[in-house]
Amino acid sequence: MPDFFNTKKNKNSTIGFTAEHNLPQLVKELQIANAELKEARRAALNIMEDAILAKEALHTSEERLRITLEAAVDFAIINTNNEGIVQGWNSGAEKMFGYTPEEVMGKPSDIIFTEEDKEAGIPNKEMETARIKGKAMDERWHQRKDGSRFFMSGVMRPIYDSNLLGYVKIARDMTEQKLLEQQKDEFISIASHELKTPVTSIKAYTEFLSDTFKDAHDEESLELINKLNTQIDRLTKLINSLLDTTKIAEGQFIIQTEKFNLKTLIENCIKELQHTTNLHKIILNAEEKIFITADKERIIQVITNLISNAIKYSPKAGEILVNIVRAKDGIQVSVKDFGMGIPEDVKDRIFDRFYRVRNALINTYPGMGLGLYISATIIKRLGGKIWVESKQGNGSTFYFVLPYDNE
């Protein structure tokens, strides 16, 4: 752009007037200046035109965004400043919460929370999490203007210019799905509880019969009744797995810790499990005393699950190696079998609820796909981690690490 506002005068200036200039020279210079001025005006007009176009484009895109937000009627989209004051409230939010934009704009966004969540400081915690971690999940019961409640699943993210501008929350009403899930969990819970009562009776009667046959030295009947008893124990375990799973889902899975010698505990588990197989030899390798603070019953559950799996998935027999070592981040237990192994692509999914590895060659294996899910939950709840190393056809090694005691 030419410097046409420059008023500084010097000898070389195109528009400077000095006595030495003659007229034709002056006219020429004026003509040049005039041309430059025209050029400058054109440039200025271009810039203005660009600005108008940009403004129009911005307006169109803003309008498009506004229409998009309004069209998302099934999603509440809420904008707040960095103090949580509402700056934007789409039609989805109006429909979901029952407040019109006029009622909430410029007011605190925590009106959508229940009284108890507000008291617990959840709205502020959410903004803090979003700020620190980049997002915060909002999955809980919320409250409408009329006081009714619904289950909402949403996510809040911080928005930045160069500084924190505020937050945006996108959420959906998930009440129907939540109720269905609750009903399902409740059903499993009631069903398993009800199943346990007849199982208790059946188990008692088989124990009576077992005693009776023992007294009568009726070996054949005794063997049959013991087999029946094994199946009842299996049924009990299945029912307990279902109950544990629903407890995890309902947040009622209780962990109670105490200090104990992990080696002794695993030794006892192995003794029990060795009785269930003639084909495998379970070998323990560990130091004499490895004390740990954890939930004893739950650890028995994990060890039993891992060794039972090792037996189940190495049907062609062999050794099962159980090792306890002191690793960098805690006490590490491993259970190694020499069975069929786990395909690479499913390794991450075997700890999922109801997931089961299927083997095309050998049909399927009995089970509900809950054992590893429960084991993984237990280990995580105890502050540890669990994983598997395996190559298909070459056996699997399951590992878990439990943190050392703090003292």
Next chain:
Amino acid sequence: MKNIIIADDDAGIRDVFKLILERAGYSVTMYSGGETLLTNDFTLPDLFVIDKQLSGVDGLVVCESLKHNQLTKNIPVIMVSASSYVARLAKEVGADEFVEKPFKIQTFIKLIEKYLNNTFNNHEYNSEE
């Protein structure tokens, strides 16, 4: 003969308790609900076995009431349930023991004997074990 009161809403389980305990040499009185146990209108036993799930009233409420009653507060109460989480609740209402269903008969009998043999020194029978 020492008497044990059983309260359980399930007839099948009541049969089992009766069989187990009578074989072990105890006399048994059975209730399907807990209402009677909330009054003083029953013969005092040597021990109570109470399931959490009763018809009409929660077994935990019955246990709490027994433990607050001068007449019954020193009589041992064994709470029974198919849910392991009841263990903690049973402790809170003063139950002496908790047994989770299903249980082993031997374990159950041993538990009963622990209380009845300790409470009375001149017990007239022994476990069949």
